Amino acid sequence: MDTAIxxxxxxxxxxxxxxxxxxxxxxxRGEVFALLxxxxxxxxxxxxxxxxxxxxxxxxxxxxxxxxxxxxxxxxDRLGIVLQSxxxxxxxxxREALASTAKVYSRARDVDEVIAAVGLVDKADDRIGKLSxxxxxxxxxxxxxxxxxxxxxxxxxxxxxxxxARRDFWQLIRSLAGGGTTILLTTHYLDEAEHxxxxxxxxxxxxxxxLDTPANLGGRGSSQATVTWEDDAGTRRTERTSTPTxxxxxxxxxxxxxxxxxxxxxxxxxxxxxxLIAPHVGASGDEREAQAVPA
Amino acid sequence: xxxxxxxxxxxxxxxxxxxREKEAVFFSFAFPIIMLxxxxxxxxxxxxxxxxxxxxxxxxxxxxxxxxxxxxxTSFQTMALSVAVERDDGTLKxxxxxxxxxxxxxxxxxGLVVLTSLAQFLLLVAVARFAFGVQLPxxxxxxxxxxxxxxLGVASGTVLGVAYSSLATSSRSVGAIxxxxxxxxxxxxxxxxxxxxxxxxxKQVASLFPLKWIAQGMRSVFxxxxxxxxxxxxxxxxxxxxLVLGAWLVGGLVVCARTFRWTKRGxx
Numbered sequence: 001m002d003t004a005i006x007x008x009x010x011x012x013x014x015x016x017x018x019x020x021x022x023x024x025x026x027x028x029r030g031e032v033f034a035l036l037x038x039x040x041x042x043x044x045x046x047x048x049x050x051x052x053x054x055x056x057x058x059x060x061x062x063x064x065x066x067x068x069x070x071x072x073x074x075x076x077d078r079l080g081i082v083l084q085s086x087x088x089x090x091x092x093x094x095r096e097a098l099a100s101t102a103k104v105y106s107r108a109r110d111v112d113e114v115i116a117a118v119g120l121v122d123k124a125d126d127r128i129g130k131l132s133x134x135x136x137x138x139x140x141x142x143x144x145x146x147x148x149x150x151x152x153x154x155x156x157x158x159x160x161x162x163x164x165a166r167r168d169f170w171q172l173i174r175s176l177a178g179g180g181t182t183i184l185l186t187t188h189y190l191d192e193a194e195h196x197x198x199x200x201x202x203x204x205x206x207x208x209x210x211l212d213t214p215a216n217l218g219g220r221g222s223s224q225a226t227v228t229w230e231d232d233a234g235t236r237r238t239e240r241t242s243t244p245t246x247x248x249x250x251x252x253x254x255x256x257x258x259x260x261x262x263x264x265x266x267x268x269x270x271x272x273x274x275x276l277i278a279p280h281v282g283a284s285g286d287e288r289e290a291q292a293v294p295a
Numbered sequence: 296x297x298x299x300x301x302x303x304x305x306x307x308x309x310x311x312x313x314x315r316e317k318e319a320v321f322f323s324f325a326f327p328i329i330m331l332x333x334x335x336x337x338x339x340x341x342x343x344x345x346x347x348x349x350x351x352x353x354x355x356x357x358x359x360x361x362x363x364x365x366x367x368x369t370s371f372q373t374m375a376l377s378v379a380v381e382r383d384d385g386t387l388k389x390x391x392x393x394x395x396x397x398x399x400x401x402x403x404x405x406g407l408v409v410l411t412s413l414a415q416f417l418l419l420v421a422v423a424r425f426a427f428g429v430q431l432p433x434x435x436x437x438x439x440x441x442x443x444x445x446x447l448g449v450a451s452g453t454v455l456g457v458a459y460s461s462l463a464t465s466s467r468s469v470g471a472i473x474x475x476x477x478x479x480x481x482x483x484x485x486x487x488x489x490x491x492x493x494x495x496x497x498k499q500v501a502s503l504f505p506l507k508w509i510a511q512g513m514r515s516v517f518x519x520x521x522x523x524x525x526x527x528x529x530x531x532x533x534x535x536x537x538l539v540l541g542a543w544l545v546g547g548l549v550v551c552a553r554t555f556r557w558t559k560r561g562x563x
Contacts, residue, residue, distance in 0.1 A: 051392065053558060073394040081392040088386030091315040092308065100308050104301055104395040127315075147393070 002029040003062070004151055004182040005050060010059035012045050019045040021206035023059075029150075032173070032183045034197035034214075036190070036273060038281050042206040043186050044084070044155070050184070051081055051153055064151055077106050080149030080181075082140050084156055090129030094120050094139045097128065098146055105147030117175075118142040119168055133160035141169070145176065152176065154185045158192060170195050190270045202273060204280035210272075218272035227251075230260040298396040305403025306410070313373070313407060323373050324411060327365040328418050330487075331357055335427045351519065354427030359513035360486035362419055366448040367477060367506050369412040374404060374456025375473040379463035382559060391557040401457075408453045416445070429517075437516050440533065444512030447540040451505050454547035461554045485510045491525050498527055505543045508536040 005027040012020040020042040027033045037043045048054040049061060052068035052075075061068060066075045089097050095111060102108035115124045118138040123131055128139055137157065144152055154173075158166045166189075173196055177183055187193055193200045194214045201211040202218075210218050225244040229251060231237050241247050244264050251259045313319055335354035343356040381387050390400060423429040432438065463469035481487060483497050484506040490498065501507040514522070515531035523531055 053388070053391075073396065076392065077394040079392070081389075083385060083389060083392065085385065086389045087384040088381055088389075091312040096308065096311065100304055101393060103304050104393050104399075106394075143389070 003027070004029045004031070004064060005033075005184065006060070006062040007046075007050070008060045010046065010049060010061060011057045012042075012049060012054065013057055018206050020049070020056075023203070023206070023208050025201060025208065025211070027182060027184060029182050030177070030180050031198050032177045032185065032196050034193035034200040035184065035186045035203060036188075036193055036200055037203035038277055041204045041277075041280070043203050046203065047153060047155060047184065047186060051079070052076075077147065078150045080144035080147055080152040082144035082152070082154045082157055086140050086143075089136075089139065091127060093125050093127060094131075094142065095124045097139060098142055101143050102146050107148045109146055109148050111146070114142045114146050117145070117172060119172075134162060134165040137161065138165075138169075141172070145181075149181060151182045151184070154183060156187055157185065158187070158189065166192070190268075190273055194269050200269075202276050204277045209276050209280075214269055217269060218267075218276055220267055220269070220272045223267055225264055225266050227262070227264050229262045236261075298398050299402065301395055301399035302402025303406065305399055306406025309403050309407035310410065313411060319373065319376075323368040324415055326368060327361040327415065328422055330364075331361040331419060332422060332426065335423075339427075351522075352427065352429065354423045355429040355517060356489075358419065358423045358429060359517045360510050362416060362445075362513045362517075363448070363484070363506060363510035364481050364486045365415045365419060366412060366445065366509055367452055367481070369415055370408045370449045370452025371456040371459070372473055372477050373408065373411070374453050375459040375463075376469055378404075378457050378460035379469040379473070380466045382460065382556065383463070383466040383469070387557045404457070405453060408449060412445070412449050432516060440512065441516045444509060444516070444536065444540075447537065447544065448505065448509040448512075451540050451544040451547055454544055454551055455505070458547050458550040458554060461556065464560060480504055480506045483507075485514075490527070502527070502539075505540055508539045512536045 003026055005025065007023055007025040010020050010023040010025075011018065023042070023046060025046075035043050035047065045054060049056050050063050050068055052063075052071060055069055063071070064075060064078055068075075092100075094115060098111045098114055102111055115121055118141055120135065120138055120142065123135055128136060131139070137160065141154070141157060144154070157173075158169050161169060170192070173183060173185075177196075183196075185193070185196065197214055199212060200214050200217055202209045212218070215221050224240045224242050226238060226240055227244050227247050228236060228238045239247060248259070248262070248264060251262070313324075331354065334357045335352075338353035338356075341353060343351045343353060378387075387400075391397075420429075420431060424431055459473065460469075463472050480501070483493065483501040484490070484504065485493070485501070486506070490501075490507070490510065493501070498507075511526065511532065514526070515533065523529070526532065528535075
């Protein structure tokens with residue numbers, strides 16, 4: 001398969017502290033990949049190395065066939081980068097920002113088409129400073145996709161979105177992915193990763209703890225299921241089992257059909273994620289490390 | 296070709312942003328024009344003709360200083376403030392993430408500075424001429440002097456502004472870091488007071504910086520020839536003016552090339 005991103009043995013330290021401590025990752029073209037992890041885990045550092053904003057200390061990195069540290073403007077022409085927050089656009093309109101950015105790309109999309117794609121038709125000629133947080137983020141995404149990128153980086157794209165805006169945004173990302181764009185996404189929202197990503201990687205303390213499809217992450221697909229129902233006395237019953245279908249069949253026979261208040265669940269992505277990162281967050285983790293790494 | 300086209304597009308965008316920001320328009324673009332008008336009205340009854348030459352009223356007396364201050368405000372101050380803020384808020388990083396040729400960014404800034412400085416100058420002389428009856432020079436030689444002093448002043452101000460922006464560590468501190476020294480320089484460089492009234496040591500200090508030389512060059516354009524003797528050296532010192540401004544320009548370019556960053560400090 002054609003590789004969009006290849007990373008092996010990536011290391012990056014700030015002073016004595018390793019922010020990224022040996023990460024391997026391969027992303028194929030057309031894939032949507034979500035990078036998850038607590039603040040200070042090394043997510044941003046990894047992504048910024050891939051984007052060519054940071055120099056690595058060790059390891060091999062290839063993005064669209066080039067080393068980000070030495071790649072030039074022709075390489076950037078094939079990338080779309082949506083940074084964590086972009087400001088400085090308050091005084092211009094979405095249309096002005098997009099039109100100006102379109103001029104620097106060799107394969108720029110039509111400005112009106114992008115405005116429609118990110119749902120800003122009504123706000124296209126308002127000052128960006130007057131837009132809501134979610135609308136500004138759509139401007140950022142519009143700026144990221146205006147150049148018809150082969151590879152799109154999205155750093156926490158839906159922070160501050162309301163649920164409807166998030167659903168609309170997911171639709172947009174799915175349509176981009178459907179068009180063959182490779183997407184690397186970082187997010188704090190596990191439902192977002194589950195909805196969008198073909199595969200997810202969990203990073204903590206600079207290492208890749210797990211890397212799989214959302215359905216199978218951390219053995220999720222094969223782990224025990226939890227079956228709950230209400231018995232004849234009206235008491236809530238819970239049973240963990242590796243053969244939930246058999247249990248449900250038995251219950252159905254016992255109840256002569258419908259089992260009252262039946263649920264069958266496997267660990268949610270969030271359950272798996274939290275148990276994966278649990279050893280790496282807490283008193284010595286998270287926030288302090290997040291401050292040590294400049295954003 | 297693309298570099299120039301994108302640079303021009305950046306200029307247009309920069310101009311839109313500049314004139315939509317009312318503080319910038321007031322404190323850098325309109326400020327010298329307002330000051331010239333105020334001084335001309337306040338000191339309108341006083342004679343500035345001590346040397347017996349004719350035709351120097353308050354407006355003509357203050358015009359060279361205001362032209363010089365305008366150059367510093369629209370080039371140095373605008374550049375230092377905007378680049379520092381754009382570095383801090385991530386604008387530079389965002390631009391760097393695109394295939395925009397880096398030179399286009401600077402071309403956009405240069406376009407902004409050149410056009411706003413020229414427009415400001417034209418407004419200044421228009422106000423001086425039509426509101427306060429100032430006699431403007433007719434000698435082409437004087438306008439040639441204006442040309443190179445203005446060009447060197449704007450160029451060095453722009454370059455030094457970009458270099459200076461690296462001193463600001465956050466957009467919160469940038470206002471104080473940029474505006475305070477610019478204001479002090481204006482006071483000691485003969486913009487608001489006659490340079491000859493300053494104590495000798497302060498003149499020496501001011502002579503180290505470009506603004507004194509821009510102001511002196513502008514006096515040589517707009518003052519009567521008879522006033523030349525009142526200058527520090529008794530002449531307009533055109534050669535030295537060119538030398539000092541040129542040195543600052545080259546020095547500024549070197550500092551820019553060595554220190555310019557697209558991202559905030561601590562992000563390598």
